[in-house]
Amino acid sequence: MASNRFAVVLDGLTKRFNGKIAVDHNSYEIExxxxxxxxxxxxxxxxxxxxxxxxVLEPSEGDAEVYGYRLSNDVNIIRSIVGVLPENRALYDRLTAQENLEFYGRLYGVEPPELNERIESLLSFLDLQDVRNTFVGKFSMGMRQKVALARALIHQPKLLLLDEPTSNLDPVMSAKFKEYIKELSRDLKTTILISSHHLAEVENLCSKIAVINNGRVISVGDINELKRRIWGYREFEIRLLELKPDFKKIVESISGVSDVRYTGNKIFYRCVDADKVNPSLIKALVQANAEIISLNEVERTLEDLYMKLIRGE
Ligand SMILES: Nc1ncnc2c1ncn2[C@@H]1O[C@H](COP(=O)(O)OP(=O)(O)O)[C@@H](O)[C@H]1O
Ligand SMILES: [Mg+2]
Structure with a gap:
């Protein structure tokens, strides 16, 4: 029954609240x-x-598969293999940090001594040892978030769902968190879904994305492939020791080069087939005695892509 390629398959997954659609027939896969x-x-x-x-919620229509189990048939198994950092960071305010982890660990069937070991390592990683006996109700948002993250990880889930995980973390904790996420993915092969507004962070962590708007999937896939597909061309920058008028003529005459711009001693241009265009362009410039300092690709950021996708809708 378990599919070994996809951790998650959304199959027309739909949710309506009082007739208003929040998730609208979403279908995509997460490897x-x-x-x-x-x-x-x-x-x-x-x-x-x-x-x-x-x-936590039942679909209004459609279904999803998590490690081969269907929401419609096996929701209890799914709950046991999924760890979630929920938007509201749900925890028991009247239990201490440690008691929360003990409670949730036992709920997931993790028992001592393994439970104690996991709690120790999570408290230590998240710098929570000093406040382990403090009631969670007294914590700041950032601290709650750390305990909630530890809670999501206590049963070593195969799928980790993180709802805006760094929104209340300071920059140091946030950087540490990112390293930890990469480690989990590398060492334990945990599948991780992150919803986030920090596009630079997503670009740093994620290889694939889904962009959704008004409940519908606008775009899904590998970030670099999406960039290529959306723009359809690549842009390069050549820096010269000196930009002579002759060089401009050369660049503009190369077939496949378009949208040429000049700034100072730099030439910017676009092309579709860089493997063909760039070697002939460089060769022609060198033959004309141009002194080339550098050739770089003008990289599109995930933010550029996101804006184009959301605004272009
Ligand atoms: N429990 C709920 N009852 C009614 N409407 C809801 C509920 N949860 C979410 N919604 C609505 O569903 C839509 C999607 O919300 P949400 O999933 O929270 O978006 P996001 O996390 O992307 O900001 C919004 O219009 C929101 O108001
Ligand atoms: Mg949200």
Whole structure:
């Protein structure tokens, strides 16, 4: 029954609240072991998707598969293999940090001595040892978030769903968190879905993304492939010691080069087939005695891609 390629398969997954659609027939797959980014503006349906996949909400229509188990048939098994950092960071305020972890660990069937070891390592990683006996109700948002993250990891889930995981963390904790996520993915092959507004962070962590808006999937796939598909061309920058008028003529005469611009001693141009265009362009410039300092690709950021996808809709 278990499919070994996809950790998650959404199959027309749909959620309506009082007739209003929040997740609208979403279908996409998440490969095992990847860090997957779920992006979209406020109200796009990210939190609802996470709640559906963690078995907290029931779909109105459609279904999803998690490690081969269907929400419609095996929601209890799915709950046991999924760890979730929910939007509200749900914890028991009247239990201490340590008691929360003990409680949730036992709920997931993790027993001492393994439970104690996991709690120690999570408290230590998250710098929570000093406040382990403090009631969670007294914690700041950032601290709650750390305990909630530890809670999500206590049973070593195969699928980790993180709803805006770094939104209340300071930059140091946030950087540490990112390293930890990469480690989980590398060492334990945990599949991780992250919803986030930090596009630079998603670009750093995730190889694949789904962009959703008004509940619908606008785009899904590998970040670099999406960039190529959306723009259809690549842009390069050549820096010269000196930009002579002759060189401009040369660049503009190369077939496949378009949208040439000049700034100072730099030439910017676009092309589709860089493997053909760049070698002939360089060769022609060198033959004309141009002194080339550098050739670089003008990289598109995930933010550029996101803006284009959301605004272009
Ligand atoms: N429990 C709920 N009851 C009614 N409407 C809801 C509920 N949860 C979410 N919604 C609505 O569903 C849409 C998607 O919300 P949400 O999934 O929280 O978006 P996001 O996390 O992307 O900001 C929004 O219009 C929101 O108001
Ligand atoms: Mg949300």
């Amino acid at each position: 095992e072991g990847v860090i997957f980014g779920l992006l979209g503006p406020n109200g796009a349906g990210k939190t609802t998707t996470i709640r559906l996949l963690s078995g």
